[in-house]
Amino acid sequence: MILSEQKPFDEILGYLEGEKNVFILGCNGCAQSSGSGGPQQVAEMKQKLAEAGKNVTGTKVIDFLCEKALVKSGLRGKIDEVAAADSILIMTCGVGVQAVAASVNKVCHPACNTINLGGSRGEWQGSERCQECGQCLLDYTGGICPLTACTKGLVSGACGGASNGKCELDPKRDCGWELIYQRLKAKGQLDKLRVFIEPLDNSKLMAKPALLSTSRYALEQYDQEEKVK
Amino acid sequence: MSLQSELEAGKFVITAEVGPLKGTDTTEIEEVAEILKGKVTAANVTDQQSSVMRLGSLTVAHLLAERGLEPIFQMTCRDRNRIALQSDLLGAWVMGIKNVLAITGDLPALGDHPQAKPVFDLDSVQLLWTISRLNAGYDIVGNELKGKPDFFPGAVVKVESDTEAAMELQLSKMEKKIKAGARFFQTQAVYDVEHFARFMKRVEGLGVPVLAGVIPLKSAGMARFMNKNVSGVFVPEELIARMAEAEDRAATGIEIAANLIKDLKDLCQGVHIMAIGWEKRVPQILDAAGISS
Numbered sequence: 372m373i374l375s376e377q378k379p380f381d382e383i384l385g386y387l388e389g390e391k392n393v394f395i396l397g398c399n400g401c402a403q404s405s406g407s408g409g410p411q412q413v414a415e416m417k418q419k420l421a422e423a424g425k426n427v428t429g430t431k432v433i434d435f436l437c438e439k440a441l442v443k444s445g446l447r448g449k450i451d452e453v454a455a456a457d458s459i460l461i462m463t464c465g466v467g468v469q470a471v472a473a474s475v476n477k478v479c480h481p482a483c484n485t486i487n488l489g490g491s492r493g494e495w496q497g498s499e500r501c502q503e504c505g506q507c508l509l510d511y512t513g514g515i516c517p518l519t520a521c522t523k524g525l526v527s528g529a530c531g532g533a534s535n536g537k538c539e540l541d542p543k544r545d546c547g548w549e550l551i552y553q554r555l556k557a558k559g560q561l562d563k564l565r566v567f568i569e570p571l572d573n574s575k576l577m578a579k580p581a582l583l584s585t586s587r588y589a590l591e592q593y594d595q596e597e598k599v600k
Numbered sequence: 601m602s603l604q605s606e607l608e609a610g611k612f613v614i615t616a617e618v619g620p621l622k623g624t625d626t627t628e629i630e631e632v633a634e635i636l637k638g639k640v641t642a643a644n645v646t647d648q649q650s651s652v653m654r655l656g657s658l659t660v661a662h663l664l665a666e667r668g669l670e671p672i673f674q675m676t677c678r679d680r681n682r683i684a685l686q687s688d689l690l691g692a693w694v695m696g697i698k699n700v701l702a703i704t705g706d707l708p709a710l711g712d713h714p715q716a717k718p719v720f721d722l723d724s725v726q727l728l729w730t731i732s733r734l735n736a737g738y739d740i741v742g743n744e745l746k747g748k749p750d751f752f753p754g755a756v757v758k759v760e761s762d763t764e765a766a767m768e769l770q771l772s773k774m775e776k777k778i779k780a781g782a783r784f785f786q787t788q789a790v791y792d793v794e795h796f797a798r799f800m801k802r803v804e805g806l807g808v809p810v811l812a813g814v815i816p817l818k819s820a821g822m823a824r825f826m827n828k829n830v831s832g833v834f835v836p837e838e839l840i841a842r843m844a845e846a847e848d849r850a851a852t853g854i855e856i857a858a859n860l861i862k863d864l865k866d867l868c869q870g871v872h873i874m875a876i877g878w879e880k881r882v883p884q885i886l887d888a889a890g891i892s893s
Contacts, residue, residue: 523707523718527725528773530704531758531788532831533766539831540707552765564772567779570682570726570740 408462465501472514505575520547651711676705
């Protein structure tokens with residue numbers, strides 16, 4: 372289970388500035404149980420965006436946006452609606468946003484922040500990783516997380532240490548920022564590189580004690596212990 | 601004249617670099633300071649370069665200031681969180697340090713303490729932004745300072761990139777650094793003047809002085825090593841061949857560096873000589889380049 376919460380609506384509207392048509396994607400997995408991106412929240416978002424003057428070309432709630440194969444098959448009947456949109460608003464965790472951004476050649480906006488539960492859980496097949504930072508930056512980076520794709524977790528751009536696109540730490544590992552550059556270029560979003568990101572709120576990178584004492588967390592822990600046995 | 605006033609006056613500026621050693625013996629630093637004083641405008645003090653633990657840059661920058669050599673305090677984000685960075689900046693100002701070069705820093709995995717926990721609470725752009733906040737009289741969360749610094753912040757940029765992405769990322773980050781407060785740039789070592797001219801053409805509109813990096817070659821092996829291992833350094837084959845054939849390698853290395861400085865003189869606002877162990881030969885290089893102090 373990955374816990375997420377919706378970003379403030381103004382922040383979402385900021386991402387959509389200059390765009391008229393938007394397609395909304397929700398997730399029947401963790402985002403539904405988080406109350407951040409299930410069928411009900413997608414319907415509410417559609418209405419709020421319409422009230423804000425946006426044209427919602429379509430919506431779809433898919434079982435597990437973190438699974439790229441399910442993203443692609445889930446969108447099969449929606450190709451025209453996605454094509455008609457300027458961008459996709461994705462109402463799920465950081466893994467799901469990254470999986471969609473990697474699967475669909477459209478500008479992708481995150482609608483949620485992923486809340487830290489003290490360590491990533493959930494099982495997905497792809498290479499997407501979310502650090503549950505609680506201040507999702509994927510809108511600025513083409514849907515590739517700079518915290519997990521860059522070995523230094525830099526948010527302002529490449530450090531300059533890469534050689535031929537590979538990280539200086541490991542010649543087999545791609546420079547996360549070069550991947551971000553390629554993705555932004557492919558999506559016509561290179562202007563995002565100009566955005567200054569203020570220092571992150573690292574207090575959100577740790578789970579709040581209140582969250583760690585919920586029954587949901589206890590159940591997960593129980594599950595883990597059972598597996599070990 | 602100070603670094604800031606020389607750059608603002610449009611003078612061709614020479615800076616050098618002092619690398620603190622591991623330990624408490626400061627004899628060599630003091631000797632180098634004595635030699636460089638009057639020959640260069642300012643000297644960078646590296647901050648645990650290559651993630652190798654040494655005497656700190658704040659201390660050594662203070663030492664240089666005391667001895668009359670204007671320091672450029674290099675500050676990386678590798679070892680300090682935002683509280684320590686801001687506090688050390690305030691300390692630097694109190695100790696008479698005006699210039700700060702803001703750098704993200706290498707990964708600890710590349711140094712002599714690979715077990716260390718990397719910090720990177722801020723990065724170079726955010727550190728510049730932090731310095732600008734302190735200059736304005738506030739810490740980064742908006743609390744007012746009692747007494748504020750007036751730093752002259754600088755940053756680094758790489759001239760040579762091996763991919764389009766790396767090049768564009770360097771340029772967009774350079775612009776970000778300027779917006780965050782960078783008032784001058786020092787570059788990674790330059791050996792190809794044509795490449796450098798092309799780079800300067802692309803950044804000329806930014807209006808911030810650029811000091812080209814110069815590392816004197818000591819041997820052909822050193823040049824090949826840098827080509828293979830140091831990102832952003834490109835020594836042309838022709839220079840490597842000259843070093844390989846040289847009878848007096850030191851003299852040839854100095855001559856190459858001096859010629860580079862002569863060629864760079866018309867292209868940018870200064871040079872930054874990173875002598876890496878040859879600090880005492882910097883005056884010789886400058887003489888050969890025809891630069892009088």
